[in-house]
Amino acid sequence: MTDNNEKNNGFKIHIEDISSVEKKVFVEISQAHVMKEFESAYAEFKKHAHLKGFRKGHVPKSLIKEQFRKPITESVAQSLIEESYKKACIENSITPISPLKLDDTNFSKLTEGEPFSYSGAFEIKPRLDMVHYDGLTVSKSQVEIKEEEIEAKLKALANNCAVLKEITEDRGTQKGDIIELEYLEQKEDWTKAPMSFEINERLPKNILEQLLNIKKGDVVKLALDKGRNVRCIAIKYKELPQLDDEFAKGLGEFKNFLELKESLKKDLLQHKEEIEMSTMYENITDQLIEKNNFMVPSALVVQEIAYYKQSAAHLHQGHDHHDHDHEHDHQHEHQHEDEKELENRAVRNLKKLILIEAIAQKENVRVEDDELNKKLETMAHNTKMDVSRLKAYYTKNNLLESMRGKLVEDKTFAFLYTKALTK
Numbered sequence: 001m002t003d004n005n006e007k008n009n010g011f012k013i014h015i016e017d018i019s020s021v022e023k024k025v026f027v028e029i030s031q032a033h034v035m036k037e038f039e040s041a042y043a044e045f046k047k048h049a050h051l052k053g054f055r056k057g058h059v060p061k062s063l064i065k066e067q068f069r070k071p072i073t074e075s076v077a078q079s080l081i082e083e084s085y086k087k088a089c090i091e092n093s094i095t096p097i098s099p100l101k102l103d104d105t106n107f108s109k110l111t112e113g114e115p116f117s118y119s120g121a122f123e124i125k126p127r128l129d130m131v132h133y134d135g136l137t138v139s140k141s142q143v144e145i146k147e148e149e150i151e152a153k154l155k156a157l158a159n160n161c162a163v164l165k166e167i168t169e170d171r172g173t174q175k176g177d178i179i180e181l182e183y184l185e186q187k188e189d190w191t192k193a194p195m196s197f198e199i200n201e202r203l204p205k206n207i208l209e210q211l212l213n214i215k216k217g218d219v220v221k222l223a224l225d226k227g228r229n230v231r232c233i234a235i236k237y238k239e240l241p242q243l244d245d246e247f248a249k250g251l252g253e254f255k256n257f258l259e260l261k262e263s264l265k266k267d268l269l270q271h272k273e274e275i276e277m278s279t280m281y282e283n284i285t286d287q288l289i290e291k292n293n294f295m296v297p298s299a300l301v302v303q304e305i306a307y308y309k310q311s312a313a314h315l316h317q318g319h320d321h322h323d324h325d326h327e328h329d330h331q332h333e334h335q336h337e338d339e340k341e342l343e344n345r346a347v348r349n350l351k352k353l354i355l356i357e358a359i360a361q362k363e364n365v366r367v368e369d370d371e372l373n374k375k376l377e378t379m380a381h382n383t384k385m386d387v388s389r390l391k392a393y394y395t396k397n398n399l400l401e402s403m404r405g406k407l408v409e410d411k412t413f414a415f416l417y418t419k420a421l422t423k
Contacts, residue, residue, distance in 0.1 A: 013088045021126050021297040023094070027084045028117040037076045038112040045072055077107040080116060098123040098299035123297040128358040132291040136420040138280045143272045145265050153264045154243055161247075162238035172213035173235055175199050179211055180234040184219065194233065281413045284420065285352045296350045304346035305339075353409075360412045367407040372400065375407060 010033030014026040042061055045068050049059045065072070085100055102120040110116050164178060173179050182194045197203065199211050206223050214220060218232045241247050248260040359365075376394070380387035394400050 021295045024121045026119045031115050034116050041072045096122045123299045126294045131358045138420040145268045158240045162240050164236045167235045178236040181230040184229045288355045301346045305342045356412050365412045367404045
């Protein structure tokens, strides 16, 4: 509770806790301070007022009051609330994370001859004075790479390097072929370029059935784009390269085929270890949430859900609806989550972030500038970008602190993982 000296600053402020994440502020503003704010508003309106028969800036105060009573009152109310609310937060070391929700937004009772009072609620981040993270457990499994996994990567690599050649024999399409199609009609409001498909099980079943046993020149009413007619203009097959030293050298990074295989094995191992670590981090998150019961501000939940929806919308826009590689279909599942599922996901993620931040502060987990620079160097190497350009981009778009926060999160999880392993 805070009761400020009215004589010194014109405000009486009282703050109550509604919950661990919500507070309510009660403010009374003195008659003198209200009067002062009205006088300032009259002077400001007078500068810009246009009334017939008066030059700009020379309208009498009595007419200003009469003609602009409502906007002046609203302006004074807004100014008084902003000033006093800011003062209340500063003097009580409070950082709101939501706008002030006023109990009454009707300011007709505000007059220059009377004190003004208001009340409203706002949210804050939960303060975790005690964070429980002892007794965490994780089980570490041995990650292995099988020969067939390496072979599958080699097959995919060869597939990417395959040369497309047109089939000359008189036969219909079959699985594994590449079919090229063109639209039979072009309209002013839409133009369709030729499209191609690899005929395989990744296609929707109805599309796959339509594309089998088609010959060059055949016309099909494809079950895409409102069933428009398309013509087969080519059937091609993939001529795969020989998997040998020459193939490895052709990739530009390897001396021989054995070196290529070792590199693929290393990449697979790293990928599996990252998945294993991610799974363990999620398990640690579940344990932390179970050990620490606290509320999450609704304002943060709303922001998080909005972020999910925005990300899903960008993902959807990033895929042209004529790109018929359906590998990403499952990625769209989150777009169709109902509101409750989105809310649960948001609450869980926010609890994780709040807990990790509290643990990082307690354990003094930091990321220094040199660590940030090393991360940028690694990213630049992996993306074949100039590190100075990459850093300039992150600096310009205010992304460095976000990166630092993610590295702090990773280091804190690594600390918790090591701590759990020692149990």
